[in-house]
Structures are given as C-alpha cells and as structure tokens.
Amino acid sequence: MDQVTVLAPATVANVVCGFDCLGFALEEPFDEITLRKIDKRDVRISHHDDFGLPTHPTKNVAGIALIAMLDSLNADFGFEVEITKRIKPGSGIGSSAASSCGAVFAANSLLGGRFSSNELIDFAMEGELAASGTKHADNLAPSIFGGFTLVRSAEPLDIISLEFPPLFATIIHPQIEIKTAEARAILPKDVPLRAAVRNWSNLGAFVAALAKGDYYLLSRSMEDLIIEPARKSLIPKFDELKAESLAAGALGGGISGSGPSVFMLSETIEIAQSTSSAMHSIYSTTGVDFNIYISSISPTGVRLAQ
Numbered sequence: 001m002d003q004v005t006v007l008a009p010a011t012v013a014n015v016v017c018g019f020d021c022l023g024f025a026l027e028e029p030f031d032e033i034t035l036r037k038i039d040k041r042d043v044r045i046s047h048h049d050d051f052g053l054p055t056h057p058t059k060n061v062a063g064i065a066l067i068a069m070l071d072s073l074n075a076d077f078g079f080e081v082e083i084t085k086r087i088k089p090g091s092g093i094g095s096s097a098a099s100s101c102g103a104v105f106a107a108n109s110l111l112g113g114r115f116s117s118n119e120l121i122d123f124a125m126e127g128e129l130a131a132s133g134t135k136h137a138d139n140l141a142p143s144i145f146g147g148f149t150l151v152r153s154a155e156p157l158d159i160i161s162l163e164f165p166p167l168f169a170t171i172i173h174p175q176i177e178i179k180t181a182e183a184r185a186i187l188p189k190d191v192p193l194r195a196a197v198r199n200w201s202n203l204g205a206f207v208a209a210l211a212k213g214d215y216y217l218l219s220r221s222m223e224d225l226i227i228e229p230a231r232k233s234l235i236p237k238f239d240e241l242k243a244e245s246l247a248a249g250a251l252g253g254g255i256s257g258s259g260p261s262v263f264m265l266s267e268t269i270e271i272a273q274s275t276s277s278a279m280h281s282i283y284s285t286t287g288v289d290f291n292i293y294i295s296s297i298s299p300t301g302v303r304l305a306q
C-alpha cells in the first residue's frame with residue numbers, strides 16, 4: 001500500500017470541568033487527509049481548501065508531527081500529504097489535532113501499524129506545542145482513541161478511554177478566530193484552593209457519571225470556576241447561549257477547547273436539535289456569522305476512508 005486516505009474528526013477539549021485533560025471525538029465535521037510514501041526524505045504538503053494554512057512542513061502541524069515520526073525512524077523516505085480541511089483553523093474544535101493526528105495515523109497505516117496509539121499522540125503533540133506553546137493532548141487523545149478520553153499525564157503519556165452513555169453534541173462556531181496561545185495567555189497563573197477543589201470534584205463526578213450513564217450527575221458536573229470565567233468574555237453572547245441551551249433541555253456545556261466554539265451535550269438527538277434552534281435564535285441577532293453542528297460521539301476518532 002503506497003497511499004491511504006483518512007478522515008480525522010473534530011474534537012471537543014476541556015469539556016468544562018477537565019481543562020487540558022478531558023476530551024471527546026465528534027463524528028463530524030472532519031478533515032480528509034491523503035498520504036503517499038515517497039523515496040526522498042521529505043514532507044510535501046498541499047491543501048485543497050481556502051484556509052491559507054502554511055504548506056512548509058516545519059510551519060504546518062501535520063508536517064511537524066510527520067517530521068517527528070520520520071526522525072524517530074531515522075527514515076530514508078518521506079511523505080506527500082494532501083489535506084482537505086473542513087474544520088476551520090482557530091475554531092476551538094481541534095482543527096490542528098485533526099491535521100496532526102490524521103497525518104500520523106495515515107503514515108502509521110502506510111508503515112504497517114508499527115507505532116502504538118500513544119506514540120502517535122507523542123508525535124502529534126509536537127504539532128500542538130508549535131501551535132499553542134504547550135504540550136497538551138486533550139484534543140489528540142480523543143482524535144486517536146475515539147470516544148471520551150482522560151489524559152492523566154501528558155509527559156509521559158497516560159491516557160484513559162472512558163465509557164460513556166448515548167450523548168449528542170450541539171456545537172455553535174461563531175466565525176471569529178481565537179488563537180489558543182492568546183486564550184491561554186489570559187488564564188490565571190494562580191488558582192484559589194476552593195475553586196481547584198470544586199473543579200477536581202466536578203471532574204471526578206463527570207467521569208463517574210459517564211460510567212454510570214447518570215445524566216443528572218453529568219449535568220451537575222459541567223461547571224468550571226477557573227477557565228470559563230477568564231475566557232467567556234471572548235465569546236459574544238456566551239451566557240445567553242448557555243442559559244437558553246439549558247432551557248431547551250441540554251445537560252450542560254461551555255467553551256469548546258479554547259473557543260470560540262461553544263458545545264452543549266444532550267441526552268437525545270431531539271434535545272440536541274432544540275438546543276441548535278435556541279443557539280440559532282440567539283446568534284441571529286448578533287451580526288456574527290456562525291455554523292451549527294449536531295453530532296453523536298465518534299467511538300473511533302480518526303479512521304480510514306472507505
């Protein structure tokens with residue numbers, strides 16, 4: 001096999017109570033990435049989209065991740081990469097993770113699966129480091145493993161795949177760009193102990209609620225006293241989005257990754273659709289363009305295209 005095409009879905013990181021450690025994979029939207037093995041030690045990237053992302057491999061997260069993989073092999077070959085992005089960069093739904101995980105997953109398929117999932121995430125994390133200034137795997141882990149994941153430790157990697165009940169995500173993506181590095185720069189350097197205790201209590205409860213399929217506990221646990229208060233002013237109408245989504249029956253939600261997307265989780269597709277209508281009504285008055293996605297949770301994450 002000299003060529004492979006993969007579909008790399010969007011992911012939601014933080015999930016309100018799990019900053020930098022909790023995430024889940026969506027079914028859609030997804031990027032499409034085709035990789036070919038080439039004889040020369042090189043990474044050649046081309047884009048079939050209008051986002052104007054850099055194609056130089058050291059400036060592109062997919063290229064950075066593939067270079068890390070080739071370095072680890074001391075390889076005498078390289079890759080040609082064609083990327084069709086459907087996840088807008090800077091959207092807060094794991095656009096860079098989709099590029100880097102899609103690329104290393106595709107490369108691993110061409111190499112006969114010689115790398116473990118954790119090794120793929122380690123390569124992809126070099127891309128996240130370049131994009132955001134820190135090594136964090138909360139988008140990468142669900143991209144590679146699918147479902148809900150908890151990153152207990154990023155260095156060394158210790159990732160736990162979590163059981164989860166049926167859930168549907170409604171995501172509004174306001175067409176404004178928030179750079180992850182900037183959204184991280186405004187976070188508090190010190191955290192009051194009371195807020196920290198509340199957040200880690202919520203995270204433990206959220207994981208237990210997923211395992212038990214306890215939707216009421218899941219709803220109570222989606223609370224964040226540390227990150228959301230610092231970032232929510234970056235997102236127009238954030239408080240209204242949240243209040244009206246809860247009124248429509250959503251279990252809870254908040255900022256997706258570092259924003260500007262806002263996600264809500266619902267027990268049924270019907271409630272996810274009502275949540276979408278509520279979000280639509282609020283944003284129609286803002287003058288800000290937006291997209292809304294409704295998706296179930298992807299149990300697989302990145303996968304080979306059929």
Ligand code: HSE
Pocket residue numbers: 013014019020021132136138139180183184257258
């Ligand atoms: N956990 C990250 C953040 C996700 O919120 O900054 C974005 O990469």
